[in-house]
Amino acid sequence: MEGYIMTKRLTVIPEQCSGCRICELVCAIKHFRVNNPKKAAIRVMITYPHPVMRMPIVCSQCRSPLCARVCPADALRLVNGVVQLIEENCVSCYKCLEACPFGAIYAHQDCDLPIKCDMCGGDPECVKACPKAALRLIPEAVLGESKRLNNVLSYAQMKEIEFYEKGEKKIIRYAEIGEES
Ligand code: SF4
Numbered sequence: 001m002e003g004y005i006m007t008k009r010l011t012v013i014p015e016q017c018s019g020c021r022i023c024e025l026v027c028a029i030k031h032f033r034v035n036n037p038k039k040a041a042i043r044v045m046i047t048y049p050h051p052v053m054r055m056p057i058v059c060s061q062c063r064s065p066l067c068a069r070v071c072p073a074d075a076l077r078l079v080n081g082v083v084q085l086i087e088e089n090c091v092s093c094y095k096c097l098e099a100c101p102f103g104a105i106y107a108h109q110d111c112d113l114p115i116k117c118d119m120c121g122g123d124p125e126c127v128k129a130c131p132k133a134a135l136r137l138i139p140e141a142v143l144g145e146s147k148r149l150n151n152v153l154s155y156a157q158m159k160e161i162e163f164y165e166k167g168e169k170k171i172i173r174y175a176e177i178g179e180e181s
């Protein structure tokens with residue numbers, strides 16, 4: 001995908017994630033040709049015992065990347081919508097790893113360079129492999145759509161009425177739009 005401009009965001013839907021870690025495997029295989037999730041640029045954080053949360057952590061390709069701002073070697077640059085690691089510039093100081101507010105840069109003892117999502121050239125393997133569609137490429141123009149919809153739905157309060165028809169109990173549920181304040 002040469003010359004592409006990434007106008008979509010790799011978006012995580014944690015409620016959908018089953019914690020199978022297939023995303024980690026396909027990432028490590030794609031970039032290092034090894035079946036070793038510790039070399040992946042996406043990691044699934046799972047908390048136990050309660051509440052159980054499964055949260056894949058991956059780079060957000062920030063438009064104002066803190067990792068690039070702290071890099072003393074100009075080794076991280078926002079190019080065509082993706083924050084790219086310029087390998088020949090990197091001095092392996094790992095200041096980027098400390099600076100990322102999401103913990104989305106990783107290190108491995110076998111690797112000299114930080115491990116960071118490069119969006120697989122615009123067609124991320126993890127998105128294609130996730131069996132639960134917990135990882136999606138979403139156009140930037142519609143980011144926030146689900147949040148907006150959820151706000152509207154929470155505004156509609158569900159009501160329920162019971163009644164009897166020919167001796168049989170029936171229930172009707174309907175949404176009642178709340179009063180504007
Ligand atoms: S592949 Fe999908 S479901 Fe499996 S751990 Fe990764 S994000 Fe979760």
Ligand code: SF4
Pocket residue numbers: 058059060061062065066067068083099100101102103104105116
């Ligand atoms: S590594 Fe972190 S700070 Fe850098 S672009 Fe990705 S999410 Fe943003």
